[in-house]
Amino acid sequence: MGATPAWPPRSTPRLFVDEPLAPGARRIEGPQAHYLLSVMRAKPGDPVRLFDDATGEWLATVAATAKRDLTLDVTERLAPREPVPDLWLCFAPLKKGPIDWLAEKACELGAARLVPVVTRRTVVETPKLDRLRATMIEAAEQCGRTALPELAETVKLPALLRDWPADRALFFADELGGLPAAEAMRTHPGPAAILIGPEGGFDDAERESIRALPAAVGIDLGPRILRAETAAAAALAIWMAGAGDWR
């Protein structure tokens, strides 16, 4: 909930565009044009904020509108692309609804990378990555991010662990007990990841294989049984507050 500058106003539409931005004319078509013209009722002279996940965020002004597209005049760069805290979220795909919510919240809370991980008890083996990406883009437009979270290809747990980078702490909610989450995250600075299992939890062999990873750090998220998406959001927030950019 950061402070917002007087100009452009808080209500200014904010859109992600998939090609690098630069000063000059930019044509907007398709759903984004529909959004600006029909939902936001954009008129010539109206401000629009654009970001491209590469050069940062830019101020643009509506130059001309047509029935199905409009032209923006990109003028001034408002901010460079942000530095993103180096936190990954590795999660067993959930069913539609919870997984969309998780992607939205992970983006808002500041995750750098999302990695869908298939485990033995995972119910959804092939998450719809396109929908997750669209959800994260919407969340980024809303929360002011100038960098999109990276969305990795779905991977099986054994492969994730086999190729795990030694220098990246892997925090996982250990049902058999772990360090208090805040303490564990404060005392393991540097690159990190949070691994969240499916609703049914990891099976014994999976838990052992995670524990066997030198980078693995079992954490305790309290006495209540958290839904997978709740555990993910809680762990992301605790990491951001203790080791990320909320300090």
Added chain:
Amino acid sequence: MGATPAWPPRSTPRLFVDEPLAPGARRIEGPQAHYLLSVMRAKPGDPVRLFDDATGEWLATVAATAKRDLTLDVTERLAPREPVPDLWLCFAPLKKGPIDWLAEKACELGAARLVPVVTRRTVVETPKLDRLRATMIEAAEQCGRTALPELAETVKLPALLRDWPADRALFFADELGGLPAAEAMRTHPGPAAILIGPEGGFDDAERESIRALPAAVGIDLGPRILRAETAAAAALAIWMAGAGDWR
């Protein structure tokens, strides 16, 4: 995600009942009977876990089933009513969807009391308290709570501040900057509350009146603009991890 005992099995249905529990026969009717009979296919001899928000959690066994109701034999108390961390969540009511999600997550994360607060920019002035209570009961059944969060009557912000208990820290996301959330919560132990404004934020006069409260502590939830329900869940998790029962 606490460890679960071998008996009753993890899959055992868990239900809140609105009258105090004691050993002996207990008749179950209505939606809960439908859930046990039609959804869980309960048969005589099957275990059921019951809690009453008063005496704790009990183990029961299905004694007899009929078409629309069943009789349980309440046998052994599995746990006393839990001590609940003394954290309130005061929040500007949100529209259906986000507010239900917020009630569910606040229960899972361990809030003791929810207080709907109407502010100048609040869009929903009369939240459906019955629906919120039902949502919290479902969340309590799922997350293993033996104590339900209390749901207060909706109050206007000036009344909330006027009657504020002096010994209860009031953490609020201050858009003009505050202490890092984890540090603020760690260094203000004791009874606490989190105050989350509407999507539009508090207006200047409201923010001044909150700041003027001696118990108020402005917190910083990072550089991204969080949705109200995201800010609430993040603040609840950070408090639980730093000052609650996740330590």
